[in-house]
Amino acid sequence: MNTDFLDQLRKFDIPTCLRVCAGTDGSVTFLLEIMTRHDVTVVTEDQHQVPADDSMASLFDIDVGDDVNCRIVTLVADGVPYVYAKSLAPIDRMPETVRQDMMRADIPIGKILREHDIETRRDFDIIEMVKGASLFGCESVLSRSYRIVHNGDVLMWINEQMPVDDRWDL
Amino acid sequence: MNTDFLDQLRKFDIPTCLRVCAGTDGSVTFLLEIMTRHDVTVVTEDQHQVPADDSMASLFDIDVGDDVNCRIVTLVADGVPYVYAKSLAPIDRMPETVRQDMMRADIPIGKILREHDIETRRDFDIIEMVKGASLFGCESVLSRSYRIVHNGDVLMWINEQMPVDDRWDL
Numbered sequence: 001m002n003t004d005f006l007d008q009l010r011k012f013d014i015p016t017c018l019r020v021c022a023g024t025d026g027s028v029t030f031l032l033e034i035m036t037r038h039d040v041t042v043v044t045e046d047q048h049q050v051p052a053d054d055s056m057a058s059l060f061d062i063d064v065g066d067d068v069n070c071r072i073v074t075l076v077a078d079g080v081p082y083v084y085a086k087s088l089a090p091i092d093r094m095p096e097t098v099r100q101d102m103m104r105a106d107i108p109i110g111k112i113l114r115e116h117d118i119e120t121r122r123d124f125d126i127i128e129m130v131k132g133a134s135l136f137g138c139e140s141v142l143s144r145s146y147r148i149v150h151n152g153d154v155l156m157w158i159n160e161q162m163p164v165d166d167r168w169d170l
Numbered sequence: 171m172n173t174d175f176l177d178q179l180r181k182f183d184i185p186t187c188l189r190v191c192a193g194t195d196g197s198v199t200f201l202l203e204i205m206t207r208h209d210v211t212v213v214t215e216d217q218h219q220v221p222a223d224d225s226m227a228s229l230f231d232i233d234v235g236d237d238v239n240c241r242i243v244t245l246v247a248d249g250v251p252y253v254y255a256k257s258l259a260p261i262d263r264m265p266e267t268v269r270q271d272m273m274r275a276d277i278p279i280g281k282i283l284r285e286h287d288i289e290t291r292r293d294f295d296i297i298e299m300v301k302g303a304s305l306f307g308c309e310s311v312l313s314r315s316y317r318i319v320h321n322g323d324v325l326m327w328i329n330e331q332m333p334v335d336d337r338w339d340l
Contacts, residue, residue, distance in 0.1 A: 006200075012209045016340050023204040025284075026196025031178075034193040037180045114195075116182060119289040119320065150289065170186050 005124040005144075012129065014142065020164060021083070022142050025122045027110025028083060029075060035170045036077040037135040042106050043081075046072040047089065059147075060090045061125050068104065080167055081136045082159070089156040097170035109148070109156065120155070123147045138163030175294040175314075184312065185338035191253070192312050192332060198253060199245060199281025203340045206247040210310045212214065212276050213251075214241040217265045219261065230324050237261040239273065250337055251306045259326040268322030279326065280317070285298075292327070301336070305337045 009125040011021045017035050020030055027042045047069050050056075057064045075083040087109065094102050101112045114136075122155050135141045141161050148149055148156040179193045180240040187205050191198055194323040202210045219237050220226075227234045238260050257279065264272050271282045284291055305311045311331050318326040332338075 006203065009204060016205055017190075020187075020190055020201060023200070024194065024196050025200060025280075026194050030193070031190060032196060034179060034189050035186055087180050096333075110195075114291070115293060117319075119291045121284070121287060121289045146263065 008127055012142070014164055016164055017168065017170045018142065018164065018168035020127075022127060022144050022160075025124075027108070027114070028160065029108035029110050032075060032077050032082055036080075036082075039077040040108065041076045041078055043074040044071070044106065044110050045074060045084075046070070048101070052090065054148060056090075058087060059088075059157055060093065061092050062093070075108075082162065082167065084135055084161045086156045087156055091157055093153060095150075096129075099134075103107055118150055120148050120150050123149055131163075132159075134168075135161055136163045138165045140164040175297055178297055181295075182312070184334055185336065187336065187340045188312065188338035189208050189333055191338075192297060192330075194312055195294075197278070197284070198255075198330065199278035199280050202245060202252055204252075208248040209244045210278065212278050213244040213246055214276065215244060215254075217241045222260065226258060229258075229327055230263065232260045236314075241244070245278075252332065252337065254305055255328060256332045257326055257328045263323060263325055265320075279328070283318075288320055290318050290320050293319055300331075303331075305331055306333045308335045310334040 009019060012019060021031055022032055032040045048070055050070050051065045052062055053066050054064060056068050068088055071087045073085050074081050089102060098112055098116045101107055123146060125145040130141040130143050132139060133141040142164055144162045145159045147154045177188060191201055194201055199210045218240055218242050221235045222232055222238050224234060224258045226238050238258050241257045243255050244251050261274060268282055268286045271277055293316060295315040300311045300313050301311060303311040312334055317324045317330045
């Protein structure tokens, strides 16, 4: 556990459900479904492949120029957007059996990992409060980044942004 | 994902934080720390070893008579008990590096797995509402069971019981 991450999260005076989603080491989509009692829809804003630049190559321990899948989605429950998520995943790193699902736009990451019985851990990087932003009509945004690790390799890097307002009073 | 588990959980008219703790596929201790903004203390009620009976041998795919560690703890935050947890773990199944920590009474399971970078998944079994029980002064109790799987083997079986009352209005 990155104790800085937890310490920072505890200090934020934000709705409890937001703090839970921002801090969970499990699936955010799944938590949202439990909290809202509605299905979560994954709305794809963008999906394309890019050649790895220096920082991606370093992050994933791959070669510069290797294919990386870049996906941006919004998680929506009962018509309300809760999370804006950007993910990077080196394509050759994905287990063969899950690659097709991973490349599809509409399936949450957590569900894919679960359905294929993939064992993982989630390593937190940073969490920060961004003021003066604009997300889903909100100017205050909580941003966190973490890596999903499988067989000791970084399978995916994820940045999630969540608006800090009363939509989280669930 | 056991969809029955999720469907049942959604139907319960219970405090959101309780539903979240009962449904998470991550660490409960960690969630409690985020929700309460306090450290969670693990109070050991009992810890001893038993020889595996038929059902344990079947659950863990071990031989009848193999040593199984049985641990009962209460999770307490800010003086309030939230979870009564019973765990069973076949001792020879534990990775050598984590065995010592596992046998210590006062370290939460999630922290041990995390500190040793163990990749896992959690497979849900059942969740049910138990009426007419008595737990931490409460007669209504939510009970769930799940298995922690590592390298395809069941590392641990856990049953958690949580009182259904307003202590979860966090």
